[in-house]
Amino acid sequence: MSYTTTPAARPHAMPMASTRLAPHETIDLHEVLVAKTTGLAKLKDAVPKIENPELKQLVLHTIRVTEQHIAEIIHLLQYRAILP
Template identity: 40%
Template sequence: MALEERKTLAWHETLEIHELVAAQSTGLIKLKKSVKEINDSELQRIYQQAIGDIELNLNELIQFYASTPSVSEREELEREDSGFYAGELLIFSKTLVRTYAGAITETATSVLRKTLTKQLLRAIHCHERIFNYMYKKGLYPAYDLEALLNQDLQNATKALKMK
């Protein structure tokens, strides 16, 4: 069977989609909360365009959830604010880890490299703490792909419905 004829996404594709939907859902909620506070009309238009772009991205990506492995429909549940804020910190800490790792590879100065490495380790520990918190509270079902993907759909739906 040709690759484009497959009806089920591969696991690695599914996990990449999960990362994209999770990050953009959190970002969309944050943008929609923030846009109301912006007084500069040009910046507000830029925010509105970003909101529209992310809504389009989410609508396109969530269509692929029907093709993910072992996904069944679940009843939507209201997420606690702590879940949103924890997810926001998880994404932020993950971004910091990636950014520091990239910066370290570009560093020629020894003392700067040591400083960035120390800060990278702090970012890794922050990621570990927030992940453990989310896992313990049932906010990040890391070992249950079906629950993880259903959580993404809930968050994306919430973000898309938000005014």
């Protein structure tokens, strides 16, 4: 028995026609990247000043997650952007 996987069968998969970002999506991602990078720098600056251990762990976790998000955005911009 053979199964085919269509975009409808894979709700999280991008349809083949939409594998590239539109110019406005690329601009939006750049804006998100700038905001995340700025926030990351502020969080890293704040860590040494945080005395509460629970808060410090939360901020360190947020830093790790934000770094992952930044890496994902960079990946999208490198491999999905429309190139001239």
